[in-house]
Amino acid sequence: MLEMSRIQKIYRTELIETHALRDLSLSVGDGEFVAVTGPSGSGKTTFLNIAGLLESFENGSYVLDGRNVAGLNDDQRSEFRNRKIGFIFQSFNLIPDLNLYDNVDVPLRYRRLPAAERRARIRRALETVGLASRMKHLPAQLSGGQQQRVAIARALAGEPAMLLADEPTGNLDSAMAHQVMDLLEEIHAAGATIVMVTHDPDLARRAERNIHLMDGRVALEDYSTGAADLPPQPADRERLVARA
């Protein structure tokens, strides 16, 4: 599904270069449920953004669903995101002015699906997350956990090849976090490939595989039970580089 090798990502500002990813290599197989952990600033979001074609990278190669994405232009990347990837964000990112139905509709409209098919997909996706009865409601009328379920419905409606989630439970209390996690497990059981970034070792343990990032590299992979208990890492993220 996802095949990254020796990916580098450097953020440059006026004064500093930040090596967010250093020769990151990893792969995710079809139908896998992978949790990505690591200390703050270790490059988890950067990895996810590159995986989801939200950001570009400098060196290395990335093959997604059999396609080398390095050569895609901006429009092609948009289309690829639209068709292949379902995003789940930490702060849900629902559009506040739109009701649940229209929110789930957003990616489907960009795909220019016929109205009847969009309607069927939206209904099905909202049913999957148990919120079909509230589709005329606005996001603000829902709890955080419900909002995240709508966001998951939005990601599912496009029938993506892969779900990418950046701390999907980060803004939720533990009861709601577990609901969302249950839902993700259900979706995975139905065959979806999921890559989830999380800080929570308990949730990470529920994935099939844990990838621990540190300082922009894969520090540890654990296929058996989940995240290993690693000692906290010293802050070692940003290199001050005086530019000429």
Added chain:
Amino acid sequence: MGFGPMMSSLMRNKTGAILVALQIAVTLAIVINSLFIIMQRVEKMNRDSGIDVPNVIITDVRGFGDDFNVVDSISNDIELIKSIPGVIAATVSNHAPLTGSGSGTGLRTVADETVVPVGTARYRWSEEGLDALGVELARGRNFYPEEVQYILPTSNSAAPASILVTQALADELFPDEDALGKTVYWGSLEPSTIVGIIDHMHGSWVNWSKLGNVVVQPGKPAYTNNRYIIRVQPGMRDEVMPLIEQRLGESNRRRVVKDVRALEDIAARSYRRDRGMAIVLTVVISFLIGLTGLVIVGLSSFHVTQRTKQIGTRRALGARRIDIVRQFMLENWLITTAGAALGVILTVAVAYWLEVSFELPRLDWRYLPGGIVVLWVLSSIAVYEPARRAASVPPAVATRSV
């Protein structure tokens, strides 16, 4: 984003949209009505006066002293003026057209004081008068030289046998008949015969609705103050004007040259209120259009900033840059069109008010679609830059912003 979701999204963020729509409505009403008034003023200023305005010079002279011989002075002056190269014709006259000052009278077709006379401007000039103004005689004849006498302040002003009238005056006097050869009666009920019809000529008062009514009597007014009408060959005016001033000044010390002016300048002065109104309204509508453009830029920039995260999310979900641009353009188009719809009502209301209170002509409805198209174009231009900025919001904003 689709039409429906966009409408409901707009309805949930009414305030800004309503303000902009109102601004657009008011702009449409003011711009269209102002433009209509401007066009009327421009049309008025560009009316054909029938006179060769660019090539006519008006000269005012004044004699002084008890023994000033006005008749000699005028005949010498006219001779001298006509000897200047480039001069085509010259006459002394009581007044000059388009100046805002003149004399008027009333004519009747019957010798009956109870009949309401037809108002008209009245001139006196010599057989060269028509040529001195470049006015065309449509039918009949010009004055014979022997019909043209000096008219001294002391002479009794009996009605002349022959007069010229403009076609406009002729039509008003004799709506169903040919005026040529007909007799008309002055205020004193003295008769004169129409011997020639001037095709078209404006009289003295540009704001008078019967500006085209002119009657001409033969004569050379010979007073202390005299006015000469001089026509030159095309392009010679500015050369001839100083020569007139100089030669007349040198030729006779008993008579001063008060003023040598181009008829064009005099006419422009007569139309200065119209021009002023057109300029003020043009400034007002330019300002208003600029302001409306800025308001649209402001609101859409605000929307872009406010929705940065939403834009990033949309990009992450598969929107291309063009989709984002389109979203902002379409939303702006909806606001503009709603404003324009309201603006049409407002425009008609203002037009009706102007029509009733200021007796302006009825608004030409064709200005409305024109105005709406202008606003559409304006608002599309105004929203373009903010929309482009929206499209350049990076998709990573979706995960990076809180």
